[in-house]
Structures are given as C-alpha cells and as structure tokens.
Amino acid sequence: DAKTTQPTSMDCAEGRAANLPCNHSTISGNEYVYWYRQIHSQGPQYIIHGLKNNETNEMASLIITEDRKSSTLILPHATLRDTAVYYCTLYGGSQGNLIFGKGTKLSVKP
Amino acid sequence: DGGITQSPKYLFRKEGQNVTLSCEQNLNHDAMYWYRQDPGQGLRLIYYSQIVNDFQKGDIAEGYSVSREKKESFPLTVTSAQKNPTAFYLCASMFARGNQPQHFGDGTRLSIL
Numbered sequence: 001d002a003k004t005t006q007p008t009s010m011d012c013a014e015g016r017a018a019n020l021p022c023n024h025s026t027i028s029g030n031e032y033v034y035w036y037r038q039i040h041s042q043g044p045q046y047i048i049h050g051l052k053n054n055e056t057n058e059m060a061s062l063i064i065t066e067d068r069k070s071s072t073l074i075l076p077h078a079t080l081r082d083t084a085v086y087y088c089t090l091y092g093g094s095q096g097n098l099i100f101g102k103g104t105k106l107s108v109k110p
Numbered sequence: 111d112g113g114i115t116q117s118p119k120y121l122f123r124k125e126g127q128n129v130t131l132s133c134e135q136n137l138n139h140d141a142m143y144w145y146r147q148d149p150g151q152g153l154r155l156i157y158y159s160q161i162v163n164d165f166q167k168g169d170i171a172e173g174y175s176v177s178r179e180k181k182e183s184f185p186l187t188v189t190s191a192q193k194n195p196t197a198f199y200l201c202a203s204m205f206a207r208g209n210q211p212q213h214f215g216d217g218t219r220l221s222i223l
Contacts, residue, residue, distance in 0.1 A: 032209050043114075043200050043214030044153070051209075087152065091209065098212060100145075100153040 003027070004088045009105040012082075018075040020104050022088030025069045031092045033064060035073045037084040038103070044087065047073065078108045113137065116201050116215035122223045123188065123195060131186045131218045133201035139213070140206035142184035146170060147198040147217075156199075159184055160206045188220060196221050 005023040012018040024033065032051050036044040048055055048062045050071075055062045061074040075082055087103040114135045123129045133142065141160045145153040155168030159178040173192025178184055184203075188195045198219050202212040 034211060036211075041198075041217070041219075043116075043202075043216045044212075046211035046213065049209065049211060098153075099155075102150070102152045 003090050003099060004101055006086075006088055006101060006104045008102070009107070011107050011109055012075075012078045014080060014108055014110050015077055018073075018078040018082065018106060018108070020073040020075075020086050020088075020106065021070065022072070023070045024088070024090055027068050027090055028092060031090040033062065033068075033071050034089050034091055034098065035060070035062065036087045036089070036100075037082075038087065039084045044100075047086075049091075078106075080108050080110065082106065083108045114201060114203055114213055114215035116199075116218050118218060119216070121218055121220045123220060124223050126190045128187055128189050129220070131188070131199055131201075131220070133184045133186065133215060134182055135184075135201075135203045135213075136182060137203060137213060138181075139203035140181070141204050142178065143202040143204075143212065144168075144174070144176065144184070144186045145200040145202065147200060153200060156186065 032049050034049040035047040038044040048060050050062045064071045085103040085105050087100050089098045117132045143158040144156040147153050154170050156174050157176040159165035162181050165176050165178050175187045198217050200217045201215045204212040
C-alpha cells in the first residue's frame with residue numbers, strides 16, 4: 001500500500017500557481033519525499049525531492065512541513081503542458097523501490 | 111544522450127505465448143526496475159535488481175521473469191502463466207546508493223490478441 005495520500009484531481013488556471021498537497025504521516029526519519037509526474041502514455045518524469053528543508057529547482061518548489069507529515073509541490077506559473085498526473089512518493093535509499101499511489105490528476109485550464 | 115530505452119513501444123501477445131520486453135540504459139545506473147501500470151492506477155513493482163546477476167521479486171512477480179546478465183540491460187519476460195498481461199510496462203533505473211531519483215523509460219504497451 002502507498003504510504004502517501006493525495007487528492008484524486010485538481011484544476012488550475014493557466015499562469016496561476018498550482019499547489020499539490022501530499023500527506024505522509026508515517027514517514028520514517030531517513031525517507032525523502034519525491035515528486036514525479038506522468039503525462040499520458042509516457043514514463044514518469046522526476047520533478048524534485050527533499051528531506052526536511054524546502055527545495056526549489058527550475059521546475060518546481062517543494063515545501064515540507066516541520067513535522068514532515070505532509071508536503072506541497074508548487075508549480076509557480078502553471079502552463080497547459082503541466083497537465084499530468086503528479087505522484088508523491090517516499091524513498092529511504094536502502095531497499096531501492098518506490099511505492100507509487102494513484103497520484104493527483106492536475107488539469108491546467110486556459 | 112543518456113537515457114533508458116524500452117522496446118518495443120507496442121506489443122501483442124497470443125494466448126499461451128511468452129513475450130520479452132527490452133530495457134536498456136546507458137546511465138551507468140546500478141539498479142533497474144520493472145513496473146506495471148493499469149488504466150487509472152499507480153505503478154506496481156514487478157521485479158528489481160540492484161546488481162548484476164541478482165534480482166528480487168516485487169509485489170506482483172507471479173507470471174513474470176527477469177534476468178540481469180549485464181549492467182545495462184534488464185529484460186522482462188511475460189510468461190503464459192500471467193493470465194492478465196494487458197498493461198503498460200515501465201522500466202526504471204537509478205544509482206543504488208544515495209538519494210538520487212529514478213529515471214524511467216517511455217514504456218511498452220502490451221495487449222492480448
């Protein structure tokens with residue numbers, strides 16, 4: 001079973017920020033939070049990951065709460081090409097397999 | 111360019127037939143993975159390998175087999191024992207140590223004739 005919980009779907013207006021939440025209340029101390037996205041019929045694409053500090057790269061920002069039980073992926077200026085299923089997953093760096101839930105289907109609308 | 115190549119993109123299987131899906135990576139990654147994705151669902155782990163000549167079963171290994179004879183290659187065979195093989199199959203790879211992301215191929219869509 002997935003260790004993360006995400007809303008099934010979200011809408012966002014083009015040009016606005018998209019904030020995608022993820023709950024991971026049973027996260028272990030050594031587990032990182034990873035975000036991927038999957039555009040229809042393609043392989044998942046890595047977006048960002050973090051342990052406990054907020055992270056930012058050219059694609060997105062990741063905000064992790066102080067207790068690490070939840071996080072939010074922020075796409076600062078969503079475009080139509082950001083329409084995809086977004087997966088939040090955890091990885092501890094040892095066993096090597098990620099557990100993917102059903103993700104959040106983000107629809108960016110003009 | 112470095113990356114993961116899956117082939118073929120589409121594959122059809124007849125009843126009772128074994129088929130093999132190819133996955134090759136030139137990223138020098140140690141670990142490789144096979145996932146299955148059904149419509150509207152997340153990814154489920156079939157098999158993974160963290161080193162050459164060694165592999166482990168994932169959550170849904172029944173009806174599948176793999177080999178890891180070379181670091182770059184991790185083929186998946188869907189055997190006739192897999193009664194519901196129609197799905198989208200994804201291969202991924204990553205460095206075995208540290209916290210680096212998995213890289214995915216573009217998938218193979220398998221259907222039953």
